[in-house]
Amino acid sequence: MLRTSGDRLDPALSRLIVVLLLGGMMGLLDGTMVAVGVDTLAVRFHASLSTVGWVATGYLLAVTAAIPLTAWATDRIGAKKLWLLGIGLFLFGSLASGAAWDVRSLIAFRVIQGLGAGVVDPLMLVLLARAAGPHRAGRVMGLMGIVLSLGPVLGPVIGGIILDGLSWRWMFFINVPIGVVAFLLSLRTVPADPSPSERPRTRLDVIGLALIAPGATALILALSQTAERAQFTHPAVLVPLGGGVALLAGYAAHARRVQDRPPLIDPRLFTHRGFVASVTVMAFVGAMMFSMLFTLPLYYQQTQGHGALTAGLLVAPYGVGAAVAMPIAGRLSDQVGARSLARGGTIVAAIGVLVFTQVDVATDERWLVVAALVVGLGSGFVGAPTMGSMYRTLPSSLVPQGSSVLYMLNQLGASVGVAVVAHLLELIGDDDPVRGFQGVFWWVTGVLVVVLAVASLLPGRPDGNVRRHRPPRSQAGKPL
Numbered sequence: 299m300l301r302t303s304g305d306r307l308d309p310a311l312s313r314l315i316v317v318l319l320l321g322g323m324m325g326l327l328d329g330t331m332v333a334v335g336v337d338t339l340a341v342r343f344h345a346s347l348s349t350v351g352w353v354a355t356g357y358l359l360a361v362t363a364a365i366p367l368t369a370w371a372t373d374r375i376g377a378k379k380l381w382l383l384g385i386g387l388f389l390f391g392s393l394a395s396g397a398a399w400d401v402r403s404l405i406a407f408r409v410i411q412g413l414g415a416g417v418v419d420p421l422m423l424v425l426l427a428r429a430a431g432p433h434r435a436g437r438v439m440g441l442m443g444i445v446l447s448l449g450p451v452l453g454p455v456i457g458g459i460i461l462d463g464l465s466w467r468w469m470f471f472i473n474v475p476i477g478v479v480a481f482l483l484s485l486r487t488v489p490a491d492p493s494p495s496e497r498p499r500t501r502l503d504v505i506g507l508a509l510i511a512p513g514a515t516a517l518i519l520a521l522s523q524t525a526e527r528a529q530f531t532h533p534a535v536l537v538p539l540g541g542g543v544a545l546l547a548g549y550a551a552h553a554r555r556v557q558d559r560p561p562l563i564d565p566r567l568f569t570h571r572g573f574v575a576s577v578t579v580m581a582f583v584g585a586m587m588f589s590m591l592f593t594l595p596l597y598y599q600q601t602q603g604h605g606a607l608t609a610g611l612l613v614a615p616y617g618v619g620a621a622v623a624m625p626i627a628g629r630l631s632d633q634v635g636a637r638s639l640a641r642g643g644t645i646v647a648a649i650g651v652l653v654f655t656q657v658d659v660a661t662d663e664r665w666l667v668v669a670a671l672v673v674g675l676g677s678g679f680v681g682a683p684t685m686g687s688m689y690r691t692l693p694s695s696l697v698p699q700g701s702s703v704l705y706m707l708n709q710l711g712a713s714v715g716v717a718v719v720a721h722l723l724e725l726i727g728d729d730d731p732v733r734g735f736q737g738v739f740w741w742v743t744g745v746l747v748v749v750l751a752v753a754s755l756l757p758g759r760p761d762g763n764v765r766r767h768r769p770p771r772s773q774a775g776k777p778l
Contacts, residue, residue: 326449364416436686440628451617619674643679
């Protein structure tokens with residue numbers, strides 16, 4: 299473990315944080331950057347919007363499918379090797395996507411990109427948590443939160459700038475220099491893996507992988523189709539939804555019975571109260587965040603008549619607020635715990651969202667910019683302490699699994715948020731767009747009420763010596 303000196307991070311840890319955030323930034327920017335280029339890609343490839351939509355959907359499904367395997371491979375292959383492999387896959391996918399010759403090849407290369415992101419994103423959390431240790435978990439998660447907050451907001455802005463002045467191919471080529479620098483720096487900065495003899499020789503739970511990966515992917519597909527079709531009862535939604543629920547139920551039953559190897563995601567993770575509270579809060583934070591990021595640009599475009607780039611810039615205060623708050627909140631959480639900070643942040647965010655519930659076509663945009671900043675500040679005081687508390691309470695052996703669950707549930711929450719927003723705008727906004735937007739912001743307010751309730755279950759002030767939890771044991775008494 300890299301160490302800290304007093305209140306200052308060890309230089310080696312500081313360098314590692316920068317390198318990991320550089321690698322993780324690619325996927326966070328890319329996921330939202332491509333969203334603003336859908337119309338351009340449809341014209342360029344003479345394809346329908348529904349077909350081009352798979353450029354984003356295929357990427358998201360690949361990310362989801364790769365996450366469960368990453369939890370097992372982190373220790374079996376080695377975190378550093380896996381990190382370099384993930385960056386390499388993302389780099390190749392970016393370069394190939396930029397060189398795509400038709401929409402089918404672009405979708406295929408985006409899947410490769412997504413597989414790389416599905417390795418890099420949760421592994422970034424694992425490497426940071428292990429390097430920082432429990433006493434600095436909040437602070438390091440707060441620094442990571444800068445990228446998590448700004449990435450989804452800056453993606454559409456950068457995408458708009460690229461499409462205004464460059465070829466669409468640069469939406470993908472822009473990742474190449476970032477990825478190359480991150481790969482080269484990672485070779486020197488990321489701690490070396492233990493020797494093969496020191497790594498656990500855990501066999502892959504193939505049956506579990508065959509259940510959980512397609513199950514989680516089917517749920518994300520169902521929610522993506524809900525957002526596209528703005529209804530929950532279409533067969534394109536119900537079929538993958540039913541299949542996903544059945545597969546995940548099958549995985550839960552399998553994970554309880556399997557004895558010859560550890561399951562990919564051990565259900566006994568959910569016996570840790572702090573862990574359950576943390577991942578639940580982050581799932582609802584994902585729903586809140588992406589509901590806002592999906593809705594605000596539409597509001598500025600449809601009611602205020604702004605272009606995509608201006609709308610993206612008006613949303614930016616949300617990300618700026620979260621990026622400012624997260625490092626502060628993360629550092630504080632190492633001393634005072636997550637519970638009080640998360641509850642206070644939720645209340646602040648709700649105040650900002652309540653301003654948006656009163657919007658109409660005549661609302662002064664300056665008030666909305668301030669409100670977005672307030673929502674971002676409040677969100678930052680929820681996210682960093684919550685993630686820090688999870689890594690502060692989980693034993694080291696369960697950090698890879700915990701990171702995978704955290705990332706999957708956050709993605710699931712984001713997909714639920716976008717699906718509900720699309721449905722509300724279709725249901726209410728057809729007759730009165732402003733009333734539709736108001737309905738969405740009341741939905742976000744409701745989500746924050748749930749976050750406030752669950753945040754009360756987060757751990758309070760840490761002990762002087764962070765409590766060491768024993769890993770759960772199998773029925774035979776052996777550590778999992």
